[in-house]
Amino acid sequence: MSKLKLFSLRNKQGFGVDIANIGATIVNFLVPDKYGKLRDIALGFENLKDYLSNPCYFGTTVAPVAGRLSNGELVVEGEEYKLPQNEHTNNLHSGGNCRYYLYDVEQPDAQTLLCRRIFPDGEDGFPGNIELEIAFQITDDNELIIDYAAKSDATTVINPTNHMYLNLNGATFGSISGHEFGINSSEVLELNGTLAPTGRKFNVNHTPFDLRMPTKFSKTLKALPKGIDHYFILETLDRSFMAAVAYAPESGIEMRLYTTELGIQFYTGNQFDGNLRGKDDRQHQPHDSFCMETQGYPDAPNHLHFPSIRLMPSETYRQKTMYKFEVR
Numbered sequence: 311m312s313k314l315k316l317f318s319l320r321n322k323q324g325f326g327v328d329i330a331n332i333g334a335t336i337v338n339f340l341v342p343d344k345y346g347k348l349r350d351i352a353l354g355f356e357n358l359k360d361y362l363s364n365p366c367y368f369g370t371t372v373a374p375v376a377g378r379l380s381n382g383e384l385v386v387e388g389e390e391y392k393l394p395q396n397e398h399t400n401n402l403h404s405g406g407n408c409r410y411y412l413y414d415v416e417q418p419d420a421q422t423l424l425c426r427r428i429f430p431d432g433e434d435g436f437p438g439n440i441e442l443e444i445a446f447q448i449t450d451d452n453e454l455i456i457d458y459a460a461k462s463d464a465t466t467v468i469n470p471t472n473h474m475y476l477n478l479n480g481a482t483f484g485s486i487s488g489h490e491f492g493i494n495s496s497e498v499l500e501l502n503g504t505l506a507p508t509g510r511k512f513n514v515n516h517t518p519f520d521l522r523m524p525t526k527f528s529k530t531l532k533a534l535p536k537g538i539d540h541y542f543i544l545e546t547l548d549r550s551f552m553a554a555v556a557y558a559p560e561s562g563i564e565m566r567l568y569t570t571e572l573g574i575q576f577y578t579g580n581q582f583d584g585n586l587r588g589k590d591d592r593q594h595q596p597h598d599s600f601c602m603e604t605q606g607y608p609d610a611p612n613h614l615h616f617p618s619i620r621l622m623p624s625e626t627y628r629q630k631t632m633y634k635f636e637v638r
Contacts, residue, residue, distance in 0.1 A: 313412060314358045317423050324348050325452045325635070326421075332361050333409045334425040334444050336369035336474050341452070344562025344637040351563070353475035353588050353599045364409045366475065366586065372403045373470040374429055374440050374460070375619070377541075377575060377608030380506040384611050386437055386620070387465050393435040398504040403473075405434040413444075422447045431464065438464035440621075452635045460627040468627045469606045469619040475579060475599035478558035478565060482592040486578070486600055487531060492524035492555040493574060495542035499607070505539060509613040524555060527578070527597070537578035537597055541608055544573050554602055562637040567602055569631040572617055575603040604631045 316337060320326035325348075328338040339352035354368040355361060364370065382395040394405035413425040422445065429440040445457040460468050477483050498519050500510040514520040518533035519540065531537065544553050554567040554574055567574070579601070582594040592598075610616040621627050 314361070315415065316358055317415060317417055319421050319423055319446065319448045321421060321448055321450050321452070323450075323452065326448050327352075327446065327454060329423055329425070329446055330358055330361060331413050331415045331425070332358075333364070333369075333411060334371035334413045334427075335361060335364075335409075336472065337361070339454075339474065339476070341478075341563055341635050342637065349480045349561060349563070350589070351476050351478055351481060353477065353481045353594065356589050362410065366581070367403060367406075367409055367473040368475055368588075370409045370473045371425070371444055371470060372473050372603075373408050373442055373468075374436055375404050375467055375469045376471040376473075376603060376605045377469065378402050378504070378506040380504070380609050380612050384435070384467065386467065386611070389437075391435050391437060400504055400506050401435075404436070407434055421449070436466055438462035438466035438621075438623075440466060440468065442470065444470075454633045456631050458627070458629040460621065461623075461625075462621050463623055465620060465622050467611055467619045468621040469608075469610070470629070471575070471603040471605040472631075473601060473603060475601055476556070476565070477599045478556060478563040479561045481588065482590045483560075484595070484598055486558075486597055487526075487528040488558065488560060489527045489600070490524040490555075490557045490559075491521055491527060491530070491576075491600070493521040493542045493576060494545045494551070494553055495573070496522065496545060497543045499541040499543070501540065507541070507607070507609045507613065507616075509615070511543065524557065531597065537580035539577045539580060540575070542574050542576055544569075544571070553604070556600065556602070557638075564636050564638055566634040566636070567604070567631070568634065569604040570629055571604040571631065572606050573604075575601070575605060575608065577601040577603065604629070
């Protein structure tokens with residue numbers, strides 16, 4: 311426990327994040343509201359030691375592969391690898407140990423943090439010694455930029471993301487039913503009964519998954535009472551084009567999301583049941599928060615027509631995602 315450390319990034323307005331070396335985890339996320347007051351919008355725990363048991367992946371950097379790999383199966387260059395089946399028959403979030411790995415951390419300045427880790431060959435079943443670096447940076451324009459880079463000494467797979475649970479009214483506020491969400495996507499991956507992709511996709515036209523115009527979540531919940539846990543395929547990879555937006559009228563906080571990734575796993579905190587206690591002893595309920603996990607297609611190795619997440623020794627994987635905050 312003595313090895314657990316917390317690092318703070320702040321700009322002059324107080325905007326910023328606190329990041330722990332365990333799981334390269336975002337613990338706190340301070341954003342000014344329309345009244346000029348800072349709100350912590352990231353769900354999590356009060357004490358750093360509580361992240362030694364983090365069942366929901368609060369703020370975790372999920373690596374090397376985010377999302378579900380069906381049947382815990384992975385084939386790389388003709389060789390089959392068996393992965394832990396930690397959710398039904400699926401391998402979820404690389405088996406889940408990524409929550410607890412300690413990163414080497416360097417803070418070159420008050421607004422930048424570098425987290426590095428080598429995932430040894432065979433760890434959690436994945437091939438290759440994978441070197442991962444995550445650069446967290448905040449700007450004076452109230453932006454959080456997460457920049458990922460990875461290399462491997464053998465052909466492997468890579469598809470990391472950050473698993474922040476956000477509530478733009480504050481971590482302990484409660485329901486996000488008043489939030490508005492927009493995603494620049496006309497196609498969503500179809501899921502099977504274990505929430506793994508079937509390999510097919512569907513058009514969002516005339517469905518509650520059509521979020522191309524920002525939609526109040528209370529309206530979405532009427533059609534989808536269990537919430538959303540789906541991969542939205544983005545329309546464009548132009549970094550200057552907004553991929554998604556979230557807005558909370560109560561706080562006036564708007565989050566705009568930009569990414570180099572092919573899509574977003576949009577999740578609305580469906581699994582909470584009141585038993586998990588977070589900050590200020592909040593017993594989290596379903597739809598207290600949302601996640602916008604930027605990543606490549608989930609389960610891509612098991613669907614050859616999906617864009618590949620393969621990483622070869624001659625390549626460097628890169629991903630950049632930016633969260634930009636304003637008030638209105």
